[in-house]
Amino acid sequence: MGAVNLNNIVKRFGTFTAVEKTSMDIPEGSFTTLLGPSGCGKTTTLRMIAGLLDPTEGEIIINGKRVNDVPIHKRNLGLVFQNYALFPHKTVAENVAFGLRYRNVAKSEIARRVKEALELVQLPHLGNRYPKALSGGQQQRIALARAIVIEPDVLLLDEPLSALDANLREDMRVELKNIQARIGVTTVFVTHDQSEALAMSDQIVVMSNGRVEQVGAPQEVYNTPASEFVARFLGASNILDGRCLSRGGEGAVLEVPVFGQITVPSAKAPHLAGEGAAKLVIRAEKLLLRDSPPEGGAFSAPATVETVDYQGQSVRYFVRAGDMQLQAINMIDDRPFPAGAQVHMTLRPQDCAALPG
Amino acid sequence: MGWAAIRAYTILVYLFMFLPVVVVVLLSFNQNQFGSFPMTGVSLRWFEALWNNDAVMRAFRTSLVLGLLTALISTTLGVLASLALVRYTMRGKNLITTILIAPILVPEVVLAVALLLFLNWLGIGKSFALLLAGHVIFTLPFVILVVQARLVSIRRDVEEAALSLGASPIQTFFSVTLPLLMPAVAAGALFAFTISFDDITGTLFWKPGGVETVPTQIFSMLRNSISPEINALGTVMIVITVGLPLLGAAIARQISIKRGI
Numbered sequence: 068m069g070a071v072n073l074n075n076i077v078k079r080f081g082t083f084t085a086v087e088k089t090s091m092d093i094p095e096g097s098f099t100t101l102l103g104p105s106g107c108g109k110t111t112t113l114r115m116i117a118g119l120l121d122p123t124e125g126e127i128i129i130n131g132k133r134v135n136d137v138p139i140h141k142r143n144l145g146l147v148f149q150n151y152a153l154f155p156h157k158t159v160a161e162n163v164a165f166g167l168r169y170r171n172v173a174k175s176e177i178a179r180r181v182k183e184a185l186e187l188v189q190l191p192h193l194g195n196r197y198p199k200a201l202s203g204g205q206q207q208r209i210a211l212a213r214a215i216v217i218e219p220d221v222l223l224l225d226e227p228l229s230a231l232d233a234n235l236r237e238d239m240r241v242e243l244k245n246i247q248a249r250i251g252v253t254t255v256f257v258t259h260d261q262s263e264a265l266a267m268s269d270q271i272v273v274m275s276n277g278r279v280e281q282v283g284a285p286q287e288v289y290n291t292p293a294s295e296f297v298a299r300f301l302g303a304s305n306i307l308d309g310r311c312l313s314r315g316g317e318g319a320v321l322e323v324p325v326f327g328q329i330t331v332p333s334a335k336a337p338h339l340a341g342e343g344a345a346k347l348v349i350r351a352e353k354l355l356l357r358d359s360p361p362e363g364g365a366f367s368a369p370a371t372v373e374t375v376d377y378q379g380q381s382v383r384y385f386v387r388a389g390d391m392q393l394q395a396i397n398m399i400d401d402r403p404f405p406a407g408a409q410v411h412m413t414l415r416p417q418d419c420a421a422l423p424g
Numbered sequence: 425m426g427w428a429a430i431r432a433y434t435i436l437v438y439l440f441m442f443l444p445v446v447v448v449v450l451l452s453f454n455q456n457q458f459g460s461f462p463m464t465g466v467s468l469r470w471f472e473a474l475w476n477n478d479a480v481m482r483a484f485r486t487s488l489v490l491g492l493l494t495a496l497i498s499t500t501l502g503v504l505a506s507l508a509l510v511r512y513t514m515r516g517k518n519l520i521t522t523i524l525i526a527p528i529l530v531p532e533v534v535l536a537v538a539l540l541l542f543l544n545w546l547g548i549g550k551s552f553a554l555l556l557a558g559h560v561i562f563t564l565p566f567v568i569l570v571v572q573a574r575l576v577s578i579r580r581d582v583e584e585a586a587l588s589l590g591a592s593p594i595q596t597f598f599s600v601t602l603p604l605l606m607p608a609v610a611a612g613a614l615f616a617f618t619i620s621f622d623d624i625t626g627t628l629f630w631k632p633g634g635v636e637t638v639p640t641q642i643f644s645m646l647r648n649s650i651s652p653e654i655n656a657l658g659t660v661m662i663v664i665t666v667g668l669p670l671l672g673a674a675i676a677r678q679i680s681i682k683r684g685i
Contacts, residue, residue: 154604
């Protein structure tokens with residue numbers, strides 16, 4: 068098992084910079100997700116850790132050792148790809164045994180470990196089949212078994228769930244996380260899917276345009292975004308441009324359209340230094356619609372429902388307040404508000420987050 | 425009316441193309457000295473005569489050795505060239521591809537004379553090695569085209585998976601890339617062998633004195649007389665150049681059915 072450290076990594080392809088001066092620490096045994104839209108540099112970063120790409124600058128350290136000059140086949144890593152990448156000319160058992168053949172493992176030992184690995188991914192009876200005879204989900208489990216049977220220092224997962232269909236993806240997500248927790252291998256997971264990242268990770272690294280936007284636990288990244296990009300990329304948010312009037316012990320006082328003055332607790336405004344332009348982030352699910360104003364309701368504003376997107380247990384509303392359109396996702400147990408309804412939006416200050424403008 | 429006419433025309437075209445071949449094969453089993461219908465009886469005497477004809481057997485051995493060596497060298501070079509062209513980026517890649525494929529586009533006579541003149545200019549005389557080199561140049565494009573097409577369809581991440589599991593680049597080539605490439609390698613080798621075995625134009629220019637391949641042997645036998653032995657030789661040629669690729673294809677299909685590829 069090993070920790071991974073990246074020190075000021077840069078990757079350029081010709082004049083294009085894919086990854087810009089990036090540093091990150093991936094703790095031993097953790098499940099760390101590199102999250103971002105396509106082209107943000109997350110896959111490039113993973114491929115550099117794997118040794119499939121050489122960084123233009125900077126150091127890659129695994130287990131305390133600099134591995135920039137260690138070729139991929141000597142790094143002892145498990146790699147799982149989006150398209151499984153099983154060897155089509157080998158049986159499932161031969162696929163899983165592949166890495167052990169290059170590790171001086173005795174024949175009887177190979178058989179035992181292959182069997183164990185196949186049991187771990189719950190496909191003990193498929194050893195003699197060829198990959199083409201398996202479903203996508205089965206193939207991905209075999210690919211996982213093949214990667215972990217060699218007891219890698221680091222497990223690298225490159226969008227491993229993207230090729231599976233929706234239901235299967237959610238099952239595999241739980242199973243993958245369970246397997247990782249059981250063997251405790253340091254794992255780097257690349258995805259563009261925020262719900263995968265939030266559900267599985269110990270630590271999320273949000274990337275955009277080759278830079279790290281924020282590093283933190285899922286709740287931290289979700290509730291206290293460090294930048295407008297993170298706020299918009301994770302979940303559905305309303306972002307109101309306003310001003311910070313004062314920054315004191317009990318929080319930051321913001322003046323924003325629609326709601327007027329609102330005091331955001333300090334913990335939810337860690338990046339806001341003082342007075343000046345500021346942004347208020349309101350998660351769509353924290354903006355509650357009611358048909359009457361709350362009692363003594365300081366943070367309430369009238370609005371008109373424009374669009375109703377009914378989703379069963381919840382509804383997504385687009386409402387208009389003055390010249391602003393806001394988004395609200397509310398749980399309901401009855402009928403949703405119809406389009407055109409006059410409603411009151413309410414929110415609690417501690418559910419908001421403040422960003423520098 | 426229209427379709428019937430097209431059907432009849434098609435049948436006639438095929439008859440025109442294949443009837444002579446059928447006639448050669450049938451007459452090779454004829455008992456009679458004079459190759460003409462009706463056949464007077466079935467016999468293998470012309471095959472026997474062939475077997476006892478030293479010149480023919482020598483030509484046969486030459487063709488076999490030449491074809492096998494051509495296939496071996498062409499396939500090896502073709503696989504290496506395809507790997508370079510598909511897996512790596514380099515300057516002048518398109519130019520290199522064009523040059524490697526060019527021998528298909530240039531008329532064979534031109535290629536034959538050019539190589540001969542070039543080697544004359546270098547002061548190198550005709551030899552078996554020259555003949556072999558000519559055949560390799562001429563068959564290489566076929567191997568490259570077949571192998572390249574297959575290599576493009578082998579996903580890079582399968583090779584990357586092998587590398588990540590601890591196989592060195594060379595081990596990865598032999599344990600993953602080459603086995604997946606095998607159908608194309610076999611097809612390329614068969615192509616190279618049959619083209620070399622069949623070739624007459626280039627061979628006539630390149631062969632050193634006294635060396636005959638089967639096609640040049642048939643050519644020289646025809647100059648004297650039309651012996652029924654030639655029919656038998658033709659039948660053997662057909663079996664080798666048509667039967668071998670068919671057999672190869674059948675084996676390849678069996679393997680891929682077993683693996684479900």
